[in-house]
Amino acid sequence: MSQHATIRGQQRDVPAEIIGLILRRGQPEKKQGNTMEYRIRKRDLVRLISNCKYEIHLLERTRDKAVLVSGEEDLIITVYASG
Numbered sequence: 001m002s003q004h005a006t007i008r009g010q011q012r013d014v015p016a017e018i019i020g021l022i023l024r025r026g027q028p029e030k031k032q033g034n035t036m037e038y039r040i041r042k043r044d045l046v047r048l049i050s051n052c053k054y055e056i057h058l059l060e061r062t063r064d065k066a067v068l069v070s071g072e073e074d075l076i077i078t079v080y081a082s083g
Contacts, residue, residue, distance in 0.1 A: 001009075001019070009019060020028065026038035060067055064083030069076055 001016075005019075008030055009015065010039060021047050022038050025044075026040045027044065028036045028038050031037050064081050066082035067076055068080070
């Protein structure tokens with residue numbers, strides 16, 4: 001990241017974690033001078049938040065669950081409560 005971007009991020013309260021999230025999840029758009037702008041559009045934000053909430057819900061349901069996998073075939077052999 002350029003020194004300019006680092007300074008602007010500090011001045012505008014945009015930490016590195018937010019920048020990384022925008023780069024990972026944002027939509028790229030070509031801009032002048034061979035540059036790309038990444039942003040998370042409002043309509044995408046609602047979908048992303050919903051997906052994250054659903055994933056959190058699923059993660060909560062993984063408590064005390066396990067999956068047994070064959071090392072040779074990468075085949076799921078069984079699933080069970082582990083706690």
